Amino acid sequence: MTAIPDTTTDADTFPAALADLAARFPDDDAVVAPDGRVSFAELASRVDEVAGALVAAGLxxxxxxxxxxxxxxxxxVGVLxxxxxxxxxxxxxxxxxxAELAHLIRTADLGIVIAQATVFGKDVLAELEAAGHGGILDPExxxxxxAVLWPVDGPFPLTAAPAPQALPTADDLALILYTSGSTALPKPVPMQHGKLLRNxxxxxxRMHLRPGDRIWFAMPLFFGFGACNALPVALTHGAALCLQEKVDGDAxxxxIERERCTVLYAMPTAMRALLDAPSLATRDLSLVRTGPIGFTAEDKQQQIELLHLVEGCSAYGMTESYGFATMNDAHDPVGxxxxxxxxxxxxxxxxxxxxxxxxxxPGVRGEIEIxxxxxxxxxxxDELNAGTRAADGWFRTGDLGLFDEHGNLVFAGRWKEMLKVKGINVAPMEIEGIVSAHEEVSQVYVIGLEVPGGDQEMVGVVVPEPGAAADLPVRLTEYVRSRVASYKVPSRFLLMDSAAVPQTDTGKVSKLKLRLQVEAGR
Incomplete structure (x- = not known):
């Protein structure tokens, strides 16, 4: 890997990192957002104002x-x-x-909520009232x-006061994030300042970021990909965050063009929105350089070629690992x-x-531990943590993978997504990788439907490229059959419009919902 110049901050807390950037790059853009644009010095000043007001309110x-x-x-500004x-x-x-707000307020033991009156059409105070936690902030x-309601175009509503002298330490908690489970309530994930900044x-x-880089970000900041990934990356490298309120390809x-963004920080759904946007061919993306890319080789190739992510980096990680645990270097070979x-x-x-x-x-697949x-x-x-650690303390991810001969991790899917077909384990991701290489396939998701006897029927759900012929499902069966053992060939392929593919709250495709959808149409 290429040596990286030391242009980062060595601060080990969020406040220290921001103070360092405000001192070194006071006039550089820190944030470009729907509700304002500020420099690092202005951001630090607003953060101090909110901090002082929160302390004066008795927190x-x-x-x-x-x-x-x-x-x-x-x-x-609220988080920082x-x-x-x-x-x-x-x-x-x-x-x-x-119901979800009630669970979060109880399990996180919240003191207050900073919000605005309506969020995406929902009356926040009414939702909090229904959750059993109504009312405006009462310090008594x-x-x-x-709740503290912060108007979109107004100052922070609490009385201003000087920021406290004391700063948190590296070992103090900075964030509590909630993972999004598909079959259980979200789990609260406590995260320390020091680990967030180090990772x-x-x-x-790994992406060779430097001061002056400008990160485009449109996924929800409240998830790990934002709060414990893009945010600490930006603060440790002096990069500006260019925020959209929600994913919209043309916008x-x-x-990206207007703000001269150099980094695209996006999950596959946001990447797909950019790639599918009608205006793509008219936009100048020549300043774009790097950012996380994935998941399939075909997706990555499109992102590199069409979105100018010439130094895009594949990565593996999770909220529990403070973001990514493995990552390509931006200067690694494309392969x-x-x-x-x-x-x-x-x-x-x-x-x-x-x-x-x-x-x-190397070369043998198993469970990834970190x-x-x-x-x-x-x-x-103990109940939430049961089964999450190996006997020697390593964190069990529940993910499958292997190391290649060069020490690169190759992700192979989730343990729980493994299918049992004719009594044999089949990894959906392997079949998805083969099908996605077909020129008429835009997206593919392999799922298992339960059948009598404890076995599963393997079905491929395909979003076709525009203009794909109606006989694509038949031809895909033969395409896969010519490339893998017979037991790995899906019993059938179904065509689906991209807009009909169900997603989780995080913007990922929900295979659980997709399976239920397909089963309902049997």
Whole structure:
């Protein structure tokens, strides 16, 4: 890997990182958002104002503050202001309704919620009232004290006061994020300042980020991909965050061109929105250089060629590992970036083990385990943490993978997604990789439908490219049959419009919902 010049900050907390950037690059853009544009000096000043106001309102170090706002300058100032005051920021999913809000407020033990009156058409106070936590902030209350409504075009509504002198330490909690489970309530993930900054620095270094870079970001900031990935990457490298409120392909391309963005920080759904946007061919993306890319080799190739992500980096990670655990270097050969998730970051250790816990040799698939910048455990006690650690303390991801002969991790899917076909284990991701290489296939998802006897029927759901012939399902069966063992050939292929493919709240395709959808149409 190429040596990286030391242009990052060595700060080990969010407030210290921001103070360092405000001192070194006071007039450089820090944030471009729907509700404002500020420099690093202006951002630090606004963060101090919010921190002082929160302390004056009676919040003590270590208390938890919910942030229920869309992608915006106010979201960033709210999160960073809470951290500057020694509080723990808890970003809240803006799609949550009353039952989910009640679960989060209880499990995170929130003191207040910073929000706006309506978020994507929902009356926030009404939702909080239905959750059993109504009312505006009342400092005299104990426990949950109420909501602070921050107008879109107004100042922070609490009385201004000087920011506290004391700063949090590297070991203090900075964030509590909530994972999005498909069959269980979201789990609270506590995250420390030091690990967030160390891993953010390592991720940005792999992409060769530098001060002056401009990151386009449109996925929800409240998820791990934003709060514990893009945000610490930006703060450790002096990069501006150019935020969209939500994913929109044409609007995104316009912003990327207008703001001269050099980094695209996007999950596959946002990448697909850009690629499918009618205005793509008319936009100048020549300044774009790098960013996370994935998942299939074909997706990555399109992103490199059509979105100018010439130094795009594949990666593997999760919220529990403070973002990515492995990542390509931006200067790695294209082949390595297309066909692997890169080498282990210096902040992490990664191993692949068999069902008996033995480390697998290169080329042998097993479960991925991690230690290093990893959470100590979920909030909530032994029940939530049961089965998440190996006997020697490594974090069990539940993901499948292998290391190639060069030390690159190759992701192979989820353990729980493994299919049992004719009594034999089949990895859907293997078949998806083969089908996605077909020129008439835009997207493919392989799922298993339960059949009598404990076996599964393997079905491929395909989003075709425009102009694909109606007999594509028949031809795909023969296409796959000529390339793999017969038991790995899906029993049938179904064509589906891209808009009909169900997604999770995080913008990922929900194979659980897709399976239920296909089963309902049997």
């Amino acid at each position: 003590a170090p270590g208390e938890r503050v919910g942030i229920l706002l869309p992608n915006s300058l106010r979201w960033l 202001g809470a951290q500057r005051a020694g509080l723990v920021a808890v970003p809240i999913n803006t799609w949550y309704r009353s 209350r104990t426990g949950y004290r109420g 953010g620095r390592a991720m940005g270094d 995104g391309l316009e912003m 390595a970036r297309l066909h692997s998730q890169g080498q282990v970051l210096p902040t992490q250790e990664v191993r692949v083990v068999d069902p008996d816990g033995r480390v697998c040799p 230690r290093g910048c990893v959470i100590d455990g979920y909030l909530g006690g």
